[in-house]
Amino acid sequence: MIVVKFGGTSVAGAGPITAAAEIVRGRLAREPIVVVSALGGATNALLGLAAQAAEGQLIAALSAVAQLRERHRREGEALLAGEAAWPAVRAELDAHFDELARLAEALHTLGFTTPRALDAIAAKGELCSALLCTHAFRRLGLAAELVDARDVMITDDAFTKAVPQPDEIAESARARLLPLLRDGRVPVMAGFVGGTRQRVTTTLGRGGSDYSASLVGAALQADAIEIWTDVDGMLTADPRVVPEARLIPAIRFDEAAELASFGAKVLHPSTIAPAVRKGIPVFVFNSRHPQGTGTRIAFDAPVRAVTALAGKAGVTIVKVRTGRMLFALGFARRVFEVFERHRTAVDVVATSEVSISVTIDDATRLDAIVSDLRELGDVAVERQRGIVSLVGTGLADDAGAMATALGALEGLRVHMLSLSATGINLTILVDGDQVTPALRRLHGAFFGTAVPA
Numbered sequence: 430m431i432v433v434k435f436g437g438t439s440v441a442g443a444g445p446i447t448a449a450a451e452i453v454r455g456r457l458a459r460e461p462i463v464v465v466s467a468l469g470g471a472t473n474a475l476l477g478l479a480a481q482a483a484e485g486q487l488i489a490a491l492s493a494v495a496q497l498r499e500r501h502r503r504e505g506e507a508l509l510a511g512e513a514a515w516p517a518v519r520a521e522l523d524a525h526f527d528e529l530a531r532l533a534e535a536l537h538t539l540g541f542t543t544p545r546a547l548d549a550i551a552a553k554g555e556l557c558s559a560l561l562c563t564h565a566f567r568r569l570g571l572a573a574e575l576v577d578a579r580d581v582m583i584t585d586d587a588f589t590k591a592v593p594q595p596d597e598i599a600e601s602a603r604a605r606l607l608p609l610l611r612d613g614r615v616p617v618m619a620g621f622v623g624g625t626r627q628r629v630t631t632t633l634g635r636g637g638s639d640y641s642a643s644l645v646g647a648a649l650q651a652d653a654i655e656i657w658t659d660v661d662g663m664l665t666a667d668p669r670v671v672p673e674a675r676l677i678p679a680i681r682f683d684e685a686a687e688l689a690s691f692g693a694k695v696l697h698p699s700t701i702a703p704a705v706r707k708g709i710p711v712f713v714f715n716s717r718h719p720q721g722t723g724t725r726i727a728f729d730a731p732v733r734a735v736t737a738l739a740g741k742a743g744v745t746i747v748k749v750r751t752g753r754m755l756f757a758l759g760f761a762r763r764v765f766e767v768f769e770r771h772r773t774a775v776d777v778v779a780t781s782e783v784s785i786s787v788t789i790d791d792a793t794r795l796d797a798i799v800s801d802l803r804e805l806g807d808v809a810v811e812r813q814r815g816i817v818s819l820v821g822t823g824l825a826d827d828a829g830a831m832a833t834a835l836g837a838l839e840g841l842r843v844h845m846l847s848l849s850a851t852g853i854n855l856t857i858l859v860d861g862d863q864v865t866p867a868l869r870r871l872h873g874a875f876f877g878t879a880v881p882a
């Protein structure tokens with residue numbers, strides 16, 4: 430059995446939903462369980478209208494409800510017109526949107542939102558999408574069966590970021606999903622949505638559909654989890670920066686996790702952790718090019734010195750030097766406490782006998798941070814720096830790779846350098862405007878398609 434998850438762009442309307450049905454059809458022999466996101470953009474629209482309602486803009490909120498209703502009707506019509514089931518499906522969609530309008534009015538009366546109300550609203554996107562997909566799949570000849578995610582994805586009541594309860598999910602997934610598979614049916618359920626034991630609607634947090642897929646897959650020990658999205662998979666670099674970036678056929682989970690912290694937005698690895706922990710491979714595929722080979726994320730991908738590159742500009746370096754000659758005991762702690770006190774996350778760290786350098790992304794509290802750090806020593810701030818990061822499991826063990834990396838950057842100023850404790854991430858601080866040339870040169874050096882930077 431496999432879990433097949435379609436993201437928002439893969440179910441954005443009648444065309445993509447029809448394409449999704451074909452993808453599922455090609456996998457019937459593997460007993461797919463389908464998990465769907467909301468129609469692309471629907472979650473943003475839902476949360477936006479909730480905020481508008483609470484801020485007093487009821488008309489705007491209700492017109493957003495009307496637009497969403499219209500969109501779901503239109504796509505439903507395109508998929509299901511003439512079907513015996515369509516009037517009932519349309520009535521069910523209408524019931525969701527009638528309730529949505531009432532929720533908007535309620536928030537308008539209250540003048541504020543609550544996490545529980547936001548979840549009731551946000552969940553509508555996936556609930557409607559799952560309803561539409563189920564009937565569309567049926568019309569296209571698949572034995573699809575809608576499963577209410579709130580009966581399977583049991584969570585606590587931490588609304589808007591509810592915590593899944595794996596034991597209960599395993600029990601309910603076995604009870605609700607396995608009999609359908611045994612009957613040769615294709616269960617379809619909403620991603621992102623959960624329910625408390627009292628069946629109050631919750632959500633798992635933004636982007637939570639991947640998490641849903643991973644939890645269901647882990648609960649049933651699936652053979653694979655497929656995440657269908659609008660990119661071919663994970664690439665060796667951001668193709669907007671390095672045009673010759675290539676698809677990574679297989680990547681280790683910890684490598685994918687390192688890349689995610691640099692905004693490689695394909696999926697957030699923590700969301701697939703439940704599956705990967707159970708040894709279930711997760712694939713990323715492009716629903717627009719279903720014949721592609723995608724990226725496989727697993728614990729056991731081949732070890733390479735460098736699997737991928739990432740980079741970002743707009744980084745600030747803060748350097749603190751102790752007044753005393755030697756690194757005083759407790760100095761590092763006091764330095765980090767300053768950042769913690771100002772709720773500013775520290776990214777990269779390098780130390781010497783008398784100094785600590787750290788990088789931060791968010792410089793909004795920088796003035797206050799610097800003034801506190803001045804009590805500990807001399808402080809220097811370097812703005813407009815950039816990070817390039819090399820991620821690869823074999824990096825630390827491959828002396829040649831280090832030399833290649835530094836050689837590729839010859840002539841560029843290096844402001845800081847750090848090899849992660851896991852040895853799989855080498856981070857190099859360069860001038861902010863040198864991130865692109867640095868990435869292109871590194872890519873050329875490691876992946877063999879050098880272009881003049």
Ligand code: ASP
Nearest residue numbers: 466472621635636637638
């Ligand atoms: N629709 C939700 C979101 O946009 C969940 C998801 O698509 O994964 O955050």
Ligand code: MG
Nearest residue numbers: 436437466636
């Ligand atoms: Mg998504």
